Amino acid sequence: MHDLTTDQSVRILDSLPCYVTLMDRRLRVLWSNDAAHRDFGDPLGKTCYELFRVRGDKCSECLVEQSFQDGAIHNKEMTLVTAEGDRIDVLVYSSPVRGDNGEIASVVETAVNISSVKEMQKQLILLGQTVAGLAHGLKNIMMGLDGGIYVVNRGLQDKNQAEVREGWEMVLFNFDKISKIVKDILYCSKDREPNIQEVQPNSVIREVSDLFRETARGYGITLQLDLDEEVTHAEMDPDGLHSVITNLVANAIDACKMDLWKDEHLIEIRSRKGADGSVTIEVADNGTGIDRDTKDQIFEDFFSSKGDKGTGLGLMVTQKIMKEHGGSITFRSRPGQGTTFTAKFPHRET
């Protein structure tokens, strides 16, 4: 092995793929390598927390001071801000550098960019939440399947045809629920191109409201349409449009069902043509409304305030469909009064 010249040592430090800085006791930067120089600028006369633009004064648990004090190596994760204003996550190590007399003369810090690891970590956390949400939805379906199977078996044992049928319906009902969840999840997990065709939005609205009218009436809810005849046709994904309206109306019905304060409940579905050729569809209800704490969460996947009754995927799918159309979904709500969801589809050339 040959000894390195000073020049060579510096060149090696400069080409290390991490930020290397040397600090004195007062946290002033004595030297920094090329990488640090490039991303954080000239360290001359700066302290390390100034160079790295750590917020406020020096860091709460200063690694450099620790290494000066106990002569040991320390590390922690930090966020630094580059000269250009970008935030990067780094893993920082501090290590004492001793002089000829054995005293700690300075402390060297290395900071490795771990932004990509951080990003991965975030995705994993998200994945974990998704799986937890999924498992919760499945638990209740399991209960339904358990129950259905139990009742079918009981009917078979007693040779009771009616009971077999009742149990079988429980099984089918829960099977449908699983199918819907799986479809929703697959829908959300893929980037997909909407299948744009010429559709008549008003007809789709009528179709969906016919599907729900009986159910709504059963809960004493009136379903009402206010359609703009100017909305003749539009370029949209017909299945997507159908899902959006279905999800919004289903939510509106739930909100009315859960509202115990008003005697009469009303849901209105509206269509409007904008001057710019856009089509706006609104679903307004006078149900429970959405309170402040809930407002920020409703578009999150698996967020549901309905306990076992909701998967929390409805609005997430809705939002995805609207994005695919280059459109938007917004809402305004007054707790106790009701909620209006607005889906806006921009004009699209044929």
Next chain:
Amino acid sequence: MAKKILVIDDEPHVVKYITAFLEDSGYDTCSASNGEEGIEVLKKEKPDLVTLDLQMPGDTGTRFYRNMTKSKEFKDVPVIVISGIPGRHLAVSKPVAVFEKPIDRDALLDAVKKSLGE
């Protein structure tokens, strides 16, 4: 005489399942699909035990429980909570047992027997 159990759940399927199972285990059952109805059935049928579904904040199950514990006649009727949401039984101060869905039938039967002193 067989002991009587009131099953409260707003999901008719769940009611069917639990009552079927309890009947097969030798109990009489009655049921209600919400808290208000639950109180009526409670007064009429005077059950020996109640299973209660609790899930939504401010739902009728919580109210049922409050009303029941306020009444002299029924405040000591044991309650078993069956909930889809783990750790959400706090609304009920002292249920004799809490089950998450899907329920373990044998464990439920054990809890029923124990609270009825059988």
